[in-house]
Amino acid sequence: MKREKLKAKIIPLGGTNEIGKNMTAIEFKDDIIVIDSGLKFPEEDMFGIDIVIPDITYLLKNKDKVKGIFLTHGHEDHIGALPYVLKQLNIPIYGTKLTLGIVESKLKEHGLLSTTERIVVKPKDVIKLDSVSVEFIKTNHSIADSVAIAIHTPMGVILHTGDFKIDYTPIDGEVIDLARFAELGKKGVLALLADSTNVERPGYTMSESIVGDNFLKMFAKAKGRILVATFASNIHRIQQIITAAQENERKVAVSGRSMENIVQVAIELGYLQIDKEVLITLDNINKYPNDKLVIITTGSQGEPMSALARMASSEHKKINIVEGDLVVISATPIPGNEKFVSRIVNQLFKKGAEVIYESIAGVHVSGHACQEELKLMHTLTKPRYFIPVHGEYRHLKQHGELAVKLGLPPKNFLIPENGDVIEITRDNLRKNGTVISGNVFVDGLGVGDVGNIVLRDRKHLSQDGILTVVVTIERESGNVIAGPDIISRGFVYVRESEDLMDQAKEIVKSVLRQCEENKVSDWATMKSNMKNELRVFLYEKTKRKPMILPIIMEI
Amino acid sequence: MKREKLKAKIIPLGGTNEIGKNMTAIEFKDDIIVIDSGLKFPEEDMFGIDIVIPDITYLLKNKDKVKGIFLTHGHEDHIGALPYVLKQLNIPIYGTKLTLGIVESKLKEHGLLSTTERIVVKPKDVIKLDSVSVEFIKTNHSIADSVAIAIHTPMGVILHTGDFKIDYTPIDGEVIDLARFAELGKKGVLALLADSTNVERPGYTMSESIVGDNFLKMFAKAKGRILVATFASNIHRIQQIITAAQENERKVAVSGRSMENIVQVAIELGYLQIDKEVLITLDNINKYPNDKLVIITTGSQGEPMSALARMASSEHKKINIVEGDLVVISATPIPGNEKFVSRIVNQLFKKGAEVIYESIAGVHVSGHACQEELKLMHTLTKPRYFIPVHGEYRHLKQHGELAVKLGLPPKNFLIPENGDVIEITRDNLRKNGTVISGNVFVDGLGVGDVGNIVLRDRKHLSQDGILTVVVTIERESGNVIAGPDIISRGFVYVRESEDLMDQAKEIVKSVLRQCEENKVSDWATMKSNMKNELRVFLYEKTKRKPMILPIIMEI
Structure with missing residues (x-):
C-alpha cells in the first residue's frame, strides 16, 4: 500500500457552530467510529419542539461501516439522542460505567435496553476494530467518569478530547491522564479535536x-x-x-x-x-x-x-x-x-x-477548560492538525487562533461546519464535500415530522393568532348556502371586537359577491381573494397580521 | 392644622418587582406628581406583544389632582409610555432639554406635539404647585441630562433618585450634584426612593x-x-x-x-x-x-x-x-x-x-450605581424612610438590607409592589390599601385589547398549532350536508399525515353519528364531544395537544 493513499475522514454531524447536539463520525477505511450522540434543547424560535437531535442520514447510508457509538460522558448533549439513533441503527455503544448507567435508564424508558449491546470500558481500555483501535483516556469534567477518545490509525492518532477541564484536585481523586496525552503527543498526534466552550475565558477553571x-x-x-x-x-x-x-x-x-x-x-x-x-x-x-x-x-x-x-x-x-x-x-x-x-x-x-445564586462566587465552577488549560492540552499533544469542536463559530475561531499562537501553522487548522467532510492525509488537511446533516426536531412522539413550514406557522400563530373564515357554497349554482362565519383565536378579545368582526364579514361577503358577478367558481381564487382583502383590512384596522384561513365547503 | 394629620402617599404604578415600565405617583393633599412614564419590553411569554405600559386607571380617576409628569431622563423605560398616557390624560410634562428633545420626536409620531404642554427645566429649577414644590437635581446616568426629583412637602422632602450613578469624570463635566443631596439630607429627607438596579454589584461603577x-x-x-x-x-x-x-x-x-x-x-x-x-x-x-x-x-x-x-x-x-x-x-x-x-x-x-464584545472589558460601563455609590447616596441624604425602586424583588430586598446596614431602622423601609398605596406621616410608614395597576399590552394599534385569554391562546397555538373541524348541518333534519373537513396549521406536516387526518375525520363522523342516534341537536354539546374525542385521539397518536376548533355551520 502506498503511503499517500491513506486518508481519514472526520465528519461533524453536530456540535460545531452550536452548543449541544454533539456527534462526530470518524472514518478510516471500512470503520466508522461515532463519538457521542447528543441532543440540543430548542432555541426560542423552535416553537413547541421538545428536543433537537442530529440528522444521521450519512450513518444510515453507511450502516455497514458504523462500528459503534463511543461515548465521552453522560451529559444530555452527548447521549440524549441515543434512543432516537439506536431505533434506526442498532449498533453497540461503548462507555464508562457511570455513563452507561445513565444511558441505561434512558434506554429502558424507550424499550431499547434488551436490544442494545452495551460495552463498559474504563480509561486505558483499547477496543480493536478492523483498521483502527479506539482508546479511552481519563479526563475531568462536571460529571464523573468522563473520557477522551483516541483513535489509532496507521497515519497516527486522531484525538477527541470530549468535554474536559484540568482538575488537579478532583473529588474522586482521578486526575485527567496528562501523562497519556503527553505520550500520544510524543508518538505523534495526527489530529486533535478539542472542546472550545470556554476558549473566551482567560486563566484556569477552578477545581471542583x-x-x-x-x-x-x-x-x-x-x-x-x-x-x-x-x-x-x-x-x-x-x-x-x-x-x-x-x-x-x-x-x-x-x-x-x-x-x-x-x-x-x-x-x-x-x-x-x-x-x-x-x-x-x-x-x-x-x-x-x-x-x-x-x-x-x-x-x-x-x-x-x-x-x-x-x-x-x-x-x-x-x-x-x-x-x-x-x-x-x-x-x-x-x-x-x-x-x-x-x-x-x-x-x-x-x-x-x-x-x-450566580452573582455570589464560589458555589459553582465550570466543567470546561479555560485558555490556559487548552494551551496545556495543545502543548502536550502537539497535533499536526487541529479541528476545534463544541462551540459556536466565535469559539471555534478563537480556539483556532489560540492554537496558531502556540505554533500551529494556520493552514493546519480549519473551522468545521456540521456535515463537512474533513479529509486528512499525512500531509494535508482539507474540506472535501459535505454530507446531509442538520437539525431533526422531536415533538411529542414525532421525530422529524415537524419542519420549517410547521414552525413558521407556529411562529405566525404565536404573534397574532388566527382568523378562520368558513362558507358553504352550492357547487352547481355557486350560491352561498351558509356563512360566511368568522372565528378567531389569539387575535383580539372576541367580545370587544364585534364591530371589527362584523366589518370583516362584510368584506368576505363582498368578495363572494364579486366572485359571483365575475363567475369565479374556482375555490382557490376565491380563497386567495378573501385572504388578501381581509389581510389589508385587518392590518389597517389593527396593525396586526393574523393567519387567515379561509375554508369553503361545497355541497 | 394638626401636625399628625399630614400625610403623603407614594404609589408605584410600575418599576417595582420588574425591570422597566417605571412610573410613580406621589400624592400630597390635592397634588399628584407623576414621576416618569416608561414602557417595558415584553417577556418571552407575552406572544406578539409590542410593548407593555402601566395601567393608569388610578390617575384617570384622580385626573384633577394630577399636576404633570416629571421626567428623570430620556430612556424608553422612563418615557416610552408617554404617548399612550397623554392620549388619555392631557397634562403638562416637565423635563430637561435633551429629555424633552427625545420625547418630542416621539410625540410627533403620535400626533401629540401640538396638544402637549412641555416645560423645559434644568437642574436646580423648582416648580411650585399648590401644596408642594418640585425640584430637579443633577445626576449622572448613561444618558445626558438626567435628574433626580425632590418633592418638598411641609413634612419634609420626598426624594426620587431616578436612574443614577456617581461619575466624578463625566463626559460633559457635569458631576452629580452631591452637595445638594447632602444639603437636603441635612434639612431632612422624609423619604428616599432610589434606583436598585445594580445593588447586587459590590464596589463602584466605572466612569464613562x-x-x-x-x-x-x-x-x-x-x-x-x-x-x-x-x-x-x-x-x-x-x-x-x-x-x-x-x-x-x-x-x-x-x-x-x-x-x-x-x-x-x-x-x-x-x-x-x-x-x-x-x-x-x-x-x-x-x-x-x-x-x-x-x-x-x-x-x-x-x-x-x-x-x-x-x-x-x-x-x-x-x-x-x-x-x-x-x-x-x-x-x-x-x-x-x-x-x-x-x-x-x-x-x-x-x-x-x-x-x-461583552467578555472583553473596557468598552462599556453601566449607568447604575453599585453598592458603594448607593451607600454614599444613603449616607448623604439620611432619609427617615426608604423605599427601594427600579428592580426585581431580589434587588429591592437587598437594597433595603443595604440601608439597614447603614443604620436605617428595619421598620423604616418596605418593599413596594406596583399598586401599593404607601402612606407616609412624620412618624409612620405603612402600606394602606392598593389601587388598580398592572400591565397594559400594546399590540399594533391595540392598547389593552390583548389580555390573558388572547395570550393563552397564542401560547397554545405556538406549541402545537391548530386543527379546525368544519361541518355543515341542516338545522331541521340534523343531517350533515357537507364535511366534516379538517384543516390544520402548525400541527404536523399535512402531506405526511394524511392517514392521521383521515382517522381524525372518522372520529368526527362517529361523534356526529352518535349525536344523531342520541338526538343531540345542540351544537355546543356536539362541538365539545368532537373536541374531547379528537384531543384524546391526537394525544395518543402524537403526544401533542393542538388547539381544536370545531365549527358547525347550519343551513
Missing part, C-alpha cells in the same frame, strides 16, 4: 473542590434548612453537598425525578458515598428539625416544571419554602435561562428564604 | 470616561474600518466615539433609524460636538478609505431588525462587513438578549471581522 470548601463553610453557619439546586448529573457536586451535610450532622433528601434517578444510579454503581442513615425520603423530612436537613433538588436552571420552581411557586407537594431557609443555586444560568432563574430567585426571596 | 480612553487606544491601533454599536440614547458614549474618530482623522457615519434621530436631536440641542466635515452620510462612505471611517450603529442588543443585525446577515443596503473590519459592541446584553448578540457576533466573525 473549591465548591466543597465553600459548602462546608456555608453549611456550618446555616441556622435553618438548606436546599441546594444543581445539575442532576454533577455527581461530584452532589457528593460534596452530601459530605458537607454529613460533617454538619444533617440528613439529606433528594427532590426532582432526574435527581432521584441519578442519585440512585450513582449510589448503586459506587459513585456516591453516603451513610445509610443520612439519606432520607422526602416523606420523612418533617421528622427532623430544619437545621438538621439538606435537600438536594433539580431546577438550577430555573426550568418552570422543576422541583425548585414548584417549591418557589408553592406547587411542590412535599416542600414549602419558609422564612429561614437557605437556598443555594449551585450552577450558572445557561444563556437564555437567566430570566427563569431570576424569576425563581425573586419568588424564593419573597417567601423569606436567603438565596445564594 | 474609561470607555473613551479605551476607544482612543483601540482606534489608534485599528487598520481597517471601525464600526461601533451602542445604545442610541447614550450621547456621551457617542461623543466619545466621535472624539476618538476625530483624534484619528476618521470620518463618522451613522446607521440605524433611532441612532440617526438621536444624533440629529443631540447635535441640534448642543449635546454632541462634532466638526462639520467629520460627519458624513452613509451614501458617502465609499468615497473614503476604510481606515478613515468610523460607523456608529444601532443593534448593540442584537435586535434582529437593527442596522448591525442587517450588516451581519448581509441585508444592509449600504454596509457590507468585510475582512479587516473592527466591530465593537459597546454594551452588555440585557438578560434575554444574550442569544441575539451571540448570533450576530458569530455572523460577524464568519465575515472575517474582528469583534470586541
Whole structure:
C-alpha cells in the first residue's frame, strides 16, 4: 500500500457552530467510529419542539461501516439522542460505567435496553476494530467518569478530547491522564479535536473542590434548612453537598425525578458515598428539625416544571419554602435561562428564604477548560492538525487562533461546519464535500415530522393568532348556502371586537359577491381573494397580521 | 392644622418587582406628581406583544389632582409610555432639554406635539404647585441630562433618585450634584426612593470616561474600518466615539433609524460636538478609505431588525462587513438578549471581522450605581424612610438590607409592589390599601385589547398549532350536508399525515353519528364531544395537544 493513499475522514454531524447536539463520525477505511450522540434543547424560535437531535442520514447510508457509538460522558448533549439513533441503527455503544448507567435508564424508558449491546470500558481500555483501535483516556469534567477518545490509525492518532477541564484536585481523586496525552503527543498526534466552550475565558477553571470548601463553610453557619439546586448529573457536586451535610450532622433528601434517578444510579454503581442513615425520603423530612436537613433538588436552571420552581411557586407537594431557609443555586444560568432563574430567585426571596445564586462566587465552577488549560492540552499533544469542536463559530475561531499562537501553522487548522467532510492525509488537511446533516426536531412522539413550514406557522400563530373564515357554497349554482362565519383565536378579545368582526364579514361577503358577478367558481381564487382583502383590512384596522384561513365547503 | 394629620402617599404604578415600565405617583393633599412614564419590553411569554405600559386607571380617576409628569431622563423605560398616557390624560410634562428633545420626536409620531404642554427645566429649577414644590437635581446616568426629583412637602422632602450613578469624570463635566443631596439630607429627607438596579454589584461603577480612553487606544491601533454599536440614547458614549474618530482623522457615519434621530436631536440641542466635515452620510462612505471611517450603529442588543443585525446577515443596503473590519459592541446584553448578540457576533466573525464584545472589558460601563455609590447616596441624604425602586424583588430586598446596614431602622423601609398605596406621616410608614395597576399590552394599534385569554391562546397555538373541524348541518333534519373537513396549521406536516387526518375525520363522523342516534341537536354539546374525542385521539397518536376548533355551520 502506498503511503499517500491513506486518508481519514472526520465528519461533524453536530456540535460545531452550536452548543449541544454533539456527534462526530470518524472514518478510516471500512470503520466508522461515532463519538457521542447528543441532543440540543430548542432555541426560542423552535416553537413547541421538545428536543433537537442530529440528522444521521450519512450513518444510515453507511450502516455497514458504523462500528459503534463511543461515548465521552453522560451529559444530555452527548447521549440524549441515543434512543432516537439506536431505533434506526442498532449498533453497540461503548462507555464508562457511570455513563452507561445513565444511558441505561434512558434506554429502558424507550424499550431499547434488551436490544442494545452495551460495552463498559474504563480509561486505558483499547477496543480493536478492523483498521483502527479506539482508546479511552481519563479526563475531568462536571460529571464523573468522563473520557477522551483516541483513535489509532496507521497515519497516527486522531484525538477527541470530549468535554474536559484540568482538575488537579478532583473529588474522586482521578486526575485527567496528562501523562497519556503527553505520550500520544510524543508518538505523534495526527489530529486533535478539542472542546472550545470556554476558549473566551482567560486563566484556569477552578477545581471542583473549591465548591466543597465553600459548602462546608456555608453549611456550618446555616441556622435553618438548606436546599441546594444543581445539575442532576454533577455527581461530584452532589457528593460534596452530601459530605458537607454529613460533617454538619444533617440528613439529606433528594427532590426532582432526574435527581432521584441519578442519585440512585450513582449510589448503586459506587459513585456516591453516603451513610445509610443520612439519606432520607422526602416523606420523612418533617421528622427532623430544619437545621438538621439538606435537600438536594433539580431546577438550577430555573426550568418552570422543576422541583425548585414548584417549591418557589408553592406547587411542590412535599416542600414549602419558609422564612429561614437557605437556598443555594449551585450552577450558572445557561444563556437564555437567566430570566427563569431570576424569576425563581425573586419568588424564593419573597417567601423569606436567603438565596445564594450566580452573582455570589464560589458555589459553582465550570466543567470546561479555560485558555490556559487548552494551551496545556495543545502543548502536550502537539497535533499536526487541529479541528476545534463544541462551540459556536466565535469559539471555534478563537480556539483556532489560540492554537496558531502556540505554533500551529494556520493552514493546519480549519473551522468545521456540521456535515463537512474533513479529509486528512499525512500531509494535508482539507474540506472535501459535505454530507446531509442538520437539525431533526422531536415533538411529542414525532421525530422529524415537524419542519420549517410547521414552525413558521407556529411562529405566525404565536404573534397574532388566527382568523378562520368558513362558507358553504352550492357547487352547481355557486350560491352561498351558509356563512360566511368568522372565528378567531389569539387575535383580539372576541367580545370587544364585534364591530371589527362584523366589518370583516362584510368584506368576505363582498368578495363572494364579486366572485359571483365575475363567475369565479374556482375555490382557490376565491380563497386567495378573501385572504388578501381581509389581510389589508385587518392590518389597517389593527396593525396586526393574523393567519387567515379561509375554508369553503361545497355541497 | 394638626401636625399628625399630614400625610403623603407614594404609589408605584410600575418599576417595582420588574425591570422597566417605571412610573410613580406621589400624592400630597390635592397634588399628584407623576414621576416618569416608561414602557417595558415584553417577556418571552407575552406572544406578539409590542410593548407593555402601566395601567393608569388610578390617575384617570384622580385626573384633577394630577399636576404633570416629571421626567428623570430620556430612556424608553422612563418615557416610552408617554404617548399612550397623554392620549388619555392631557397634562403638562416637565423635563430637561435633551429629555424633552427625545420625547418630542416621539410625540410627533403620535400626533401629540401640538396638544402637549412641555416645560423645559434644568437642574436646580423648582416648580411650585399648590401644596408642594418640585425640584430637579443633577445626576449622572448613561444618558445626558438626567435628574433626580425632590418633592418638598411641609413634612419634609420626598426624594426620587431616578436612574443614577456617581461619575466624578463625566463626559460633559457635569458631576452629580452631591452637595445638594447632602444639603437636603441635612434639612431632612422624609423619604428616599432610589434606583436598585445594580445593588447586587459590590464596589463602584466605572466612569464613562474609561470607555473613551479605551476607544482612543483601540482606534489608534485599528487598520481597517471601525464600526461601533451602542445604545442610541447614550450621547456621551457617542461623543466619545466621535472624539476618538476625530483624534484619528476618521470620518463618522451613522446607521440605524433611532441612532440617526438621536444624533440629529443631540447635535441640534448642543449635546454632541462634532466638526462639520467629520460627519458624513452613509451614501458617502465609499468615497473614503476604510481606515478613515468610523460607523456608529444601532443593534448593540442584537435586535434582529437593527442596522448591525442587517450588516451581519448581509441585508444592509449600504454596509457590507468585510475582512479587516473592527466591530465593537459597546454594551452588555440585557438578560434575554444574550442569544441575539451571540448570533450576530458569530455572523460577524464568519465575515472575517474582528469583534470586541461583552467578555472583553473596557468598552462599556453601566449607568447604575453599585453598592458603594448607593451607600454614599444613603449616607448623604439620611432619609427617615426608604423605599427601594427600579428592580426585581431580589434587588429591592437587598437594597433595603443595604440601608439597614447603614443604620436605617428595619421598620423604616418596605418593599413596594406596583399598586401599593404607601402612606407616609412624620412618624409612620405603612402600606394602606392598593389601587388598580398592572400591565397594559400594546399590540399594533391595540392598547389593552390583548389580555390573558388572547395570550393563552397564542401560547397554545405556538406549541402545537391548530386543527379546525368544519361541518355543515341542516338545522331541521340534523343531517350533515357537507364535511366534516379538517384543516390544520402548525400541527404536523399535512402531506405526511394524511392517514392521521383521515382517522381524525372518522372520529368526527362517529361523534356526529352518535349525536344523531342520541338526538343531540345542540351544537355546543356536539362541538365539545368532537373536541374531547379528537384531543384524546391526537394525544395518543402524537403526544401533542393542538388547539381544536370545531365549527358547525347550519343551513
